[in-house]
Amino acid sequence: MQTFQTLDTPAAIIDIPRMHRNIQRMQQRMDTLGVRLRPHVKTSKCLAVIDAQRAAGAQGITVSTLKEAGHCFAHGINDILYGVAMAPGKLQQAFELRVKGCRLSIVTDSLVGAEAIVSFGREHGHRFEVWIEIDSDGHRSGLKVDDPTLLHVARTLHEGGMQLLGVMTHAGSSYELDNPEALQAMAEQERRACVVAAETIRAQGLPCPEVSIGSTPTALSATDLEGVTEVRAGVYVFFDLVMLNVGICEPDELALSVLTTVIGHQEEKGWIITDAGWMAMSRDRGTQKQKRDFGYGQVCTESGEWVEGAVFEGANQEHGIVSTSEADITRRYPIGSRLRILPNHACATGAQFPEYQAVDAEGRVQVWGRLHGW
Amino acid sequence: MQTFQTLDTPAAIIDIPRMHRNIQRMQQRMDTLGVRLRPHVKTSKCLAVIDAQRAAGAQGITVSTLKEAGHCFAHGINDILYGVAMAPGKLQQAFELRVKGCRLSIVTDSLVGAEAIVSFGREHGHRFEVWIEIDSDGHRSGLKVDDPTLLHVARTLHEGGMQLLGVMTHAGSSYELDNPEALQAMAEQERRACVVAAETIRAQGLPCPEVSIGSTPTALSATDLEGVTEVRAGVYVFFDLVMLNVGICEPDELALSVLTTVIGHQEEKGWIITDAGWMAMSRDRGTQKQKRDFGYGQVCTESGEWVEGAVFEGANQEHGIVSTSEADITRRYPIGSRLRILPNHACATGAQFPEYQAVDAEGRVQVWGRLHGW
Numbered sequence: 001m002q003t004f005q006t007l008d009t010p011a012a013i014i015d016i017p018r019m020h021r022n023i024q025r026m027q028q029r030m031d032t033l034g035v036r037l038r039p040h041v042k043t044s045k046c047l048a049v050i051d052a053q054r055a056a057g058a059q060g061i062t063v064s065t066l067k068e069a070g071h072c073f074a075h076g077i078n079d080i081l082y083g084v085a086m087a088p089g090k091l092q093q094a095f096e097l098r099v100k101g102c103r104l105s106i107v108t109d110s111l112v113g114a115e116a117i118v119s120f121g122r123e124h125g126h127r128f129e130v131w132i133e134i135d136s137d138g139h140r141s142g143l144k145v146d147d148p149t150l151l152h153v154a155r156t157l158h159e160g161g162m163q164l165l166g167v168m169t170h171a172g173s174s175y176e177l178d179n180p181e182a183l184q185a186m187a188e189q190e191r192r193a194c195v196v197a198a199e200t201i202r203a204q205g206l207p208c209p210e211v212s213i214g215s216t217p218t219a220l221s222a223t224d225l226e227g228v229t230e231v232r233a234g235v236y237v238f239f240d241l242v243m244l245n246v247g248i249c250e251p252d253e254l255a256l257s258v259l260t261t262v263i264g265h266q267e268e269k270g271w272i273i274t275d276a277g278w279m280a281m282s283r284d285r286g287t288q289k290q291k292r293d294f295g296y297g298q299v300c301t302e303s304g305e306w307v308e309g310a311v312f313e314g315a316n317q318e319h320g321i322v323s324t325s326e327a328d329i330t331r332r333y334p335i336g337s338r339l340r341i342l343p344n345h346a347c348a349t350g351a352q353f354p355e356y357q358a359v360d361a362e363g364r365v366q367v368w369g370r371l372h373g374w
Numbered sequence: 375m376q377t378f379q380t381l382d383t384p385a386a387i388i389d390i391p392r393m394h395r396n397i398q399r400m401q402q403r404m405d406t407l408g409v410r411l412r413p414h415v416k417t418s419k420c421l422a423v424i425d426a427q428r429a430a431g432a433q434g435i436t437v438s439t440l441k442e443a444g445h446c447f448a449h450g451i452n453d454i455l456y457g458v459a460m461a462p463g464k465l466q467q468a469f470e471l472r473v474k475g476c477r478l479s480i481v482t483d484s485l486v487g488a489e490a491i492v493s494f495g496r497e498h499g500h501r502f503e504v505w506i507e508i509d510s511d512g513h514r515s516g517l518k519v520d521d522p523t524l525l526h527v528a529r530t531l532h533e534g535g536m537q538l539l540g541v542m543t544h545a546g547s548s549y550e551l552d553n554p555e556a557l558q559a560m561a562e563q564e565r566r567a568c569v570v571a572a573e574t575i576r577a578q579g580l581p582c583p584e585v586s587i588g589s590t591p592t593a594l595s596a597t598d599l600e601g602v603t604e605v606r607a608g609v610y611v612f613f614d615l616v617m618l619n620v621g622i623c624e625p626d627e628l629a630l631s632v633l634t635t636v637i638g639h640q641e642e643k644g645w646i647i648t649d650a651g652w653m654a655m656s657r658d659r660g661t662q663k664q665k666r667d668f669g670y671g672q673v674c675t676e677s678g679e680w681v682e683g684a685v686f687e688g689a690n691q692e693h694g695i696v697s698t699s700e701a702d703i704t705r706r707y708p709i710g711s712r713l714r715i716l717p718n719h720a721c722a723t724g725a726q727f728p729e730y731q732a733v734d735a736e737g738r739v740q741v742w743g744r745l746h747g748w
Binding site for chain 2: 008009010011042064065084085086087088089090093109110112113116135140141172261262263264265266273275278279280282283284285314316317318319321330334335336347348351352353354355372373374
């Protein structure tokens with residue numbers, strides 16, 4: 001078995017004990033708030049991680065692609081919410097999964113989308129389970145609570161013979177916040193919008209049993225989730241520098257890092273060249289507009305201590321450029337020595353790797369596969 | 375066989391006729407300038423593309439990872455330059471490829487790196503073929519021509535029994551230029567630095583037969599390559615919006631695009647929501663600081679005409695947000711209709727996909743696999 005010391009670089013390292021603590025933290029919070037946790041697995045796309053979430057109490061999962069749905073269903077996971085508005089052209093794929101026994105639920109936020117689902121369902125004699133997406137914060141998709149289309153969509157689905165499961169929303173703009181009061185207010189805004197949407201639908205005598213909300217920042221900031229039945233959150237499983245800036249995690253909760261090797265220097269410029277460029281880190285610069293800009297990631301020693309003053313300022317495909325004002329960099333960071341980089345955005349950095357190197361408390365490594373593509 | 379019309383989205387589309395024209399253009403230019411072309415295959419990481427480059431006259435390839443080297447060698451490609459400074463910990467992997475018969479050449483730009491190569495080579499009774507990397511423009515790695523270390527490295531390799539193949543450089547800062555005079559000057563700067571480095575080494579009685587330079591912008595701007603033996607260029611095979619801004623390609627040469635489906639709207643904001651987010655496009659915003667900022671990519675119709683005024687302004691993991699001031703967007707771009715997005719950076723966007731959908735002049739689709747990971 002490989003150990004941390006023998007790993008080739010660049011490598012995506014999961015700190016297993018930290019990951020388990022993160023999973024416990026979110027699950028306990030959801031248990032306390034009295035809601036189910038349906039983790040969004042787009043962060044890890046990794047069955048071993050998902051198994052750990054389910055073992056801790058998660059009920060069902062959220063996916064970002066139908067490929068994830070198929071992959072997880074083949075692994076025995078049955079209750080799957082596909083969290084992206086259903087394209088009519090993907091209905092066949094969803095149908096095939098459902099026919100095989102996968103309880104895959106789908107999402108729409110438009111009359112055209114709802115009609116396509118109804119039409120396909122009728123044609124195939126199939127009753128899809130459908131969520132209506134609510135726009136709780138204006139950041140992306142969904143119907144506003146006071147948009148009359150909301151009831152048209154609900155009625156279209158119900159009268160068209162589909163199973164209207166409920167309403168769902170994602171307050172993605174919580175990622176732009178960084179103080180507890182604003183986060184708590186956003187969490188309440190997310191909850192309220194979705195609960196009011198459900199009540200609006202129910203007031204018309206239409207079914208709307210479920211109310212699904214969630215993002216990692218709001219899930220960890222909410223103090224009351226009355227009316228909510230489940231929370232979807234994803235990035236909490238690893239956390240990352242964006243979440244650190246948001247203020248909902250601590251440095252010792254960052255469970256994903258990239259192990260890299262020093263391959264050169266430009267000493268007069270204070271540059272350390274590494275073998276982790278954007279292919280390893282991704283081009284995500286999510287901290288650029290936050291209170292602390294971490295460049296392409298926070299540079300740490302091989303054992304994980306932060307190297308203050310080292311700035312990961314440039315990334316070519318397979319070259320990282322770390323700048324520092326420290327003296328004598330060729331001795332401090334000799335060629336062949338290794339660093340670890342904490343990513344801005346765990347979802348984006350993880351996606352660059354076909355597998356994770358999951359390291360336990362004793363430094364033993366397990367290779368955990370990761371899904372790629374659509 | 376699938377056709378363009380039946381493809382699922384998001385999909386990475388290669389326009390095969392454009393790709394062949396791009397390959398011809400570069401090959402003819404190199405033939406005219408009297409140098410060999412050793413294409414950098416990090417752009418496509420795709421054997422079908424590499425085969426087309428070789429069929430057109432390429433001699434040898436450049437790779438950015440040893441995994442690419444092994445993949446191409448298994449496919450029958452023998453002459454491979456690994457273009458990233460050799461990490462001592464990767465020598466075993468390079469050695470194993472060479473023992474199998476792969477003429478893999480490696481790169482160093484430091485005395486420590488050279489000594490590690492010599493030490494490993496002696497220990498294993500093996501003579502590596504080695505390039506010394508020259509810094510011709512200050513943008514990243516390499517030894518300056520007037521750095522006395524250059525000769526130390528050359529002597530260390532030669533006297534240590536390694537085969538000193540030559541010097542190589544990459545004027546990556548050419549990507550930051552956008553007028554023909556500056557590009558031509560950069561091409562000459564790149565050529566001169568590398569030729570002078572070779573002459574400096576030869577003047578000491580050391581061997582330095584090869585002079586390898588190249589980037590797509592300088593390769594297409596150079597008017598004279600005296601003293602150069604080969605050119606390495608990569609992104610020309612697809613080109614992209616960054617290269618369009620640099621001014622070395624035309625819109626009808628952009629051979630890579632992402633096919634996407636409209637999945638929703640926020641009509642009052644003029645937003646079209648698509649199923650191509652950053653997972654499909656990558657987070658590369660390479661045009662952000664160029665003369666025209668293309669957001670996350672140029673929006674085109676399904677058949678490839680540019681949609682002027684449509685701005686791909688936001689990208690979540692599986693959601694793209696395209697903003698337009700056009701009226702009646704739900705009818706013009708209905709749910710289920712499709713768009714094509716030209717990427718900022720072909721290398722980064724391609725890397726998000728496990729395979730390309732390569733479309734010929736008749737609209738027939740071939741699936742071309744793409745290498746992922748290290």
